[in-house]
Each structure stands twice: as C-alpha cells, then as structure tokens.
Amino acid sequence: MKRIYLAFFALLATTLCACSAPPSASTPAAPTASAAAFDAAAAEKAVIEMEKKTWEVYKNKQADEYRKLATPKYRAVQNGAIKDLDAVIKDMSETTITNYSLSDIKVEFPVNDTAVLTYNLASAGVYKGKPGTDKYFVSAVWANVNGAWKAVIYHETKVEPQPKK
Numbered sequence: 467m468k469r470i471y472l473a474f475f476a477l478l479a480t481t482l483c484a485c486s487a488p489p490s491a492s493t494p495a496a497p498t499a500s501a502a503a504f505d506a507a508a509a510e511k512a513v514i515e516m517e518k519k520t521w522e523v524y525k526n527k528q529a530d531e532y533r534k535l536a537t538p539k540y541r542a543v544q545n546g547a548i549k550d551l552d553a554v555i556k557d558m559s560e561t562t563i564t565n566y567s568l569s570d571i572k573v574e575f576p577v578n579d580t581a582v583l584t585y586n587l588a589s590a591g592v593y594k595g596k597p598g599t600d601k602y603f604v605s606a607v608w609a610n611v612n613g614a615w616k617a618v619i620y621h622e623t624k625v626e627p628q629p630k631k
Contacts, residue, residue, distance in 0.1 A: 504578040513581040513608050514571055516615045525563040529555045536617040537609065543621040545593065554620075563591040568604075579610040587622065601625040 516535065523531045532555060540551040549557070566589040574582045583606045590599040607619040 504575075506575060509575065509578075509581065509610075510573045513573055513583065513615055516608065516617070517571075517583055517585075517606055518568065520617060521563075521566060521568070524558055524561075525566070527558055529558060532558065537611065540617055541619050543619075557593075560594050561591060563589060565590040581608040581610075581615070582606075583608070586625075 520532065520535050523535065533551065536551055538551065540554070542549045542554050544554075545557065547553075566587065569586045569588070571583060571585040576582065583604075585604050587602040587604045588600075589602070591597070602622040602624055604620070604622045606617065606621070608615045609618050610616075
C-alpha cells in the first residue's frame with residue numbers, strides 16, 4: 467500500500483512541476499489583462515441579443531438570416547435528433563412558432579471568445595402538423611468569429627412533468 471501512495475505522490479509532484487514550469491523562449495507568455503481587455507458585460511449583452519435574434523429569425527422563417535447567425539458546422543440537438551444547419555433550416559419550414567419566451571438566462575465565458583448560455587424556454591406552436599405547448603431547458607454555445615458572435619451548438623431538453631409525491 468505504501469508503494470501505491472509513493473507512486474501516486476511522485477506522479478502528482480511530477481505533474482505539478484511540469485504544469486508550473488516557467489514558459490520557455492519558444493512558448494509565448496499569456497497576454498496580460500490589459501493587453502487582452504475583455505468586457506464581459508458587453509459580451510454577455512451581445513450574446514443574449516444574438517440568441518433572441520435567432521428565435522425571431524426562426525419564428526419568421528428567415529432561412530438566409532439564420533444561416534448568417536450560425537457557423538457552417540452548427541449543430542442542434544432538438545426534436546429527438548442531432549441536426550446540422552441544413553436540417554435545422556428544413557425544420558424551420560415545417561414549424562410555426564406562435565409564442566415563445568426565454569427566462570432565467572445565464573451566460574458564462576470559459577474563454578473570452580466562447581459563450582455558454584443556459585435558459586428556460588416556453589414555446590407554443592405547430593411542428594410537422596402537430597400543435598404543442600412545451601417547456602424546455604436550453605443550452606447554447608456561441609463563438610466570437612472574426613469579431614462577430616456566431617451560434618455553434620444549440621441543445622434543448624423537454625421539461626417533463628414531475629410526479630406528485
């Protein structure tokens with residue numbers, strides 16, 4: 467047992483030393499806060515506006531505008547499938563959104579050029595001829611590509627009614 471602990475701590479010490487080594491001449495230093503000023507509040511506002519815009523564009527069936535808001539490799543997990551941008555655009559033609567609302571929107575920036583949104587969605591409409599009113603938990607990932615925020619991933623999970631206790 468002592469051997470296992472010694473091996474573990476030796477591995478841990480080696481890892482910590484390797485991770486904390488100073489940058490070499492060939493490794494550029496990370497930019498300082500002043501060199502890479504990031505206005506999180508402004509970015510958060512911009513990303514939320516873009517997410518809301520995607521909903522309006524989708525509701526109004528503006529396929530070309532929707533394409534402009536997304537990256538070419540965009541993916542969506544919705545309606546029981548993983549879809550690429552073309553499949554989402556096809557769904558748009560088979561969907562009529564009569565009402566929707568986004569609430570409790572939260573935005574995190576794991577890195578400055580990537581935003582992760584989570585929110586609650588309530589929507590009403592018709593999908594492939596079937597009317598429905600549903601609630602979802604949504605997550606979306608946006609990337610700042612050449613100065614413009616673009617949708618990368620959209621995922622929705624239907625909120626199922628909880629059994630009464």
